[in-house]
Amino acid sequence: MAPIISIRDLTKTYDGGFTALDGVSLDIEEGEILALLGPNGAGKTTLISCICALVSPSGGSVAVGGHDTLTDFRAARSLIGLVPQEVSIEPFETVENTVKFSRGLFGLPPDPAHIEKVLRALSLWDKRSNRNMELSGGMKRRVLIAKALSHEPRVLFLDEPTAGVDVALRKDMWDLVRSLRAEGVTIILTTHYIEEAEEMADRIGVIDSGKLLLVEQKSVLMQKMGQKELTLHLAAPLADLPAALADYDLTRSEDGQALTYRYDTRAQRTGITRLLADLAAAGIAFRDLETRQSSLEDVFLTLVDEGARSTTQEGAA
Ligand SMILES: Nc1ncnc2c1ncn2[C@@H]1O[C@H](COP(=O)(O)OP(=O)(O)OP(=O)(O)O)[C@@H](O)[C@H]1O
Secondary structure, eight states: OOOOOEEEEEEEETTTTTTEEEEEEEETTOOOOEEEEEESSSSSHHEEEEEHHHSSSEEEEEEETTTETTTTTHHHHEEEEEEEOOOOOOOOOHHHHHHHHHHHHTOOOOOOOHHHHHHHHTTTTGGSBBGGGSHHHHHHHHHHHHHTTTTOSEEOOOOOOTTTHHHHHHHHHHHHHHHHHHHEEEEEESSSOOHHHHHHHHHEEEEEEEEEEEEHHHHHHHHHTTTEEEEEESSSSSSOOOOTTTTSSSOOOSSSSEEEEEEETSSSSSSHHHHHHHHHHHHHOOEEEEEEOHHHHHHHHHHHHHHHHHHHHHHHH
């Protein structure tokens, strides 16, 4: 099946000369939840804004549902619901009218039943006659989501939807995201909460300095996370790894005082028993050991760190 969003070689250089996107290519499949992770200033909002045609790219192309966002803007935009990071709603308008108005902006006929469904799903039905200015911060965020869903989009963008919201609202939001996905809506979210991406996403993309460093199925990343490290602090420093241990995924510390063995926690055999026997046979004794589980956060930090180093090297070359 053709991807619902197809991004090719997208670049964005802002007027001041800053390059916020640097050759991003990505296909997003219909019905998936994609989480975009990246540090502050990585380019996540710029990417979303280019896909939603709020920011004009400097190069490359984006198609949504087969419609080019530049040459076929209206058709592309009508498929998209966007929940922006910043809360911006008309303070004196009522909740219900705000959401109805949003639907009208897309040229769709009124559909009170749909508006009611959306407001109920977001626990806003009881507040429908309140003015936006009378709502709490969390409720205003819900109104933004209701607006984004008012025209029944096939793709929903959530730009840091849970930044600064309480646990209950966060849970509600994720329930809603799950039910939308069940209806076939494609969801792209940015978040700083790695656990959230871990829980919700089908695929995870890591972006830094305007470059997409990785896009991977969560299950594949989880496999990487399933890695554990066993560090052996040796009784005496080791100058070189003996050839008898060459088959193990072993790293010698710089000072030769420690050996680190990486293994998959879900593999049938970890290989630790055999390793310890082979170490003893090679005459290598250890005085202490520790184990450590790598997390998605480790994977993320390593990628961002490696990305930063390769960018510095490119700059120096
Ligand atoms: N209108 C603009 N003019 C100039 N530079 C901009 C503009 N908007 C964003 N930038 C710059 O582009 C880079 C990427 O910004 P962007 O908002 O896309 O990052 P982000 O990944 O969404 O960050 P955060 O996690 O902090 O929201 C930043 O260095 C930012 O300062």
